[in-house]
Amino acid sequence: MSDKGFKILLVEDDDALRFIVKDNLEQHHYRVEAAENGEIALQLFAQNEFDLIILDVMLPKVDGFQVAKTVRNKNEQIPIIFLTARSMTEDKITGLTLGGDDYIPKPFSMEELLLKIKIFLKRSQAHPVSNSGISKAITIGKFQFYPDDLILTIDGTQRNLTLKESELIRYFALNANKVLSRNEILEKIWGNDDYFLGRSLDVFISRLRKYFEPDSNIKITNLHGIGFRFSVSHDQQ
Numbered sequence: 001m002s003d004k005g006f007k008i009l010l011v012e013d014d015d016a017l018r019f020i021v022k023d024n025l026e027q028h029h030y031r032v033e034a035a036e037n038g039e040i041a042l043q044l045f046a047q048n049e050f051d052l053i054i055l056d057v058m059l060p061k062v063d064g065f066q067v068a069k070t071v072r073n074k075n076e077q078i079p080i081i082f083l084t085a086r087s088m089t090e091d092k093i094t095g096l097t098l099g100g101d102d103y104i105p106k107p108f109s110m111e112e113l114l115l116k117i118k119i120f121l122k123r124s125q126a127h128p129v130s131n132s133g134i135s136k137a138i139t140i141g142k143f144q145f146y147p148d149d150l151i152l153t154i155d156g157t158q159r160n161l162t163l164k165e166s167e168l169i170r171y172f173a174l175n176a177n178k179v180l181s182r183n184e185i186l187e188k189i190w191g192n193d194d195y196f197l198g199r200s201l202d203v204f205i206s207r208l209r210k211y212f213e214p215d216s217n218i219k220i221t222n223l224h225g226i227g228f229r230f231s232v233s234h235d236q237q
Helices: 015-027 038-047 064-074 089-097 110-126 163-174 182-189 195-211
Strands: 007-011 031-035 052-056 080-085 102-106 138-140 143-146 151-154 157-160 179-181 218-223 227-232
Touching: 007 015, 007 038, 015 031, 015 110, 031 038, 038 064, 052 064, 052 110, 064 080, 064 089, 080 089, 080 110, 089 195, 102 110, 138 163, 143 163, 163 182, 163 195, 163 227, 179 182, 182 195, 182 227, 195 218
Parallel strands: 007 031, 007 052, 052 080, 080 102
Antiparallel strands: 138 143, 143 151, 151 157, 179 227, 218 227
16 A cells, blocks of 8 residues: 555654654655644644654653643544653653553664554554444443444443554453453554553553443453453443
8 A cells, every 4th residue: 555645744853853754754655744843733733634643752832742632632543653762761651641652762763663654554544533423333341332433432421542542442352351461462552562562551551441430340450460351241231
C-alpha cells in the first residue's frame, strides 16, 4: 500500500531535526505540516485533518503534554508518537498517561521512526472509525465494545478509546479469563517488550481498570512476576 496521501503533523522545536525529519517523511511520500512550538501545532491541528502526530515533549509556548491533552479532548483516535529525551523516563510515562500511543527516545534513527509510523497508520486504517453505530459489537460483561469504532458503551454512556486502548481491550476480550504474560501482551500490542513499554503497559492497565469500574464482574488482576488476567464473571448476568 502506498503511503501517499497520509498527512502528518510534526512538532519539534529543534530546527535541524525538524528539517531532517520532515525531509525524510516527504521522501517517503507523506504530506507533512511542521510546527516549531506547541502554539503553532494547536493552530495547525485546528485547521487540518491529520492521520498521525509526531510530538516533541519539550516545546516552547505550549509543551507537548498540553498539546496532547488538547488533541485528545477533540480526537481520541489519532495516533500520537512522542519524542522524548532518553533520560526522561517520567516524561514517557506521563505522555502515555495523557493518551500518547508510543514514544521514541532521542537520538533515534529515521528507520525506527518510519517503521513506527507505518505500523500505526496500518493499524488505524485497519480500525476505521465509521461512527455508523452498526459495526459489530463484542459483549464484555455489561459493556458493549465496538473495536472498529474505538468505542466502549455501558447503559447508554459512550467512551471513545485511543487505538492502543482498543487493541488492548480487544486482546483481553479474546483471551478473557486466561493468564497472559507481560511479554506476550507487549509483543502483541506494541511489537516489543522493552522496559519502558512495560511501565507504559501499567499505565494502560490502570486506565482500563477505571473504564470497567461500573461493572464489578470485570477485573484485571496483576499476577506478580507473571502478567495479568482479564476476568469476566457471569454470576449476575
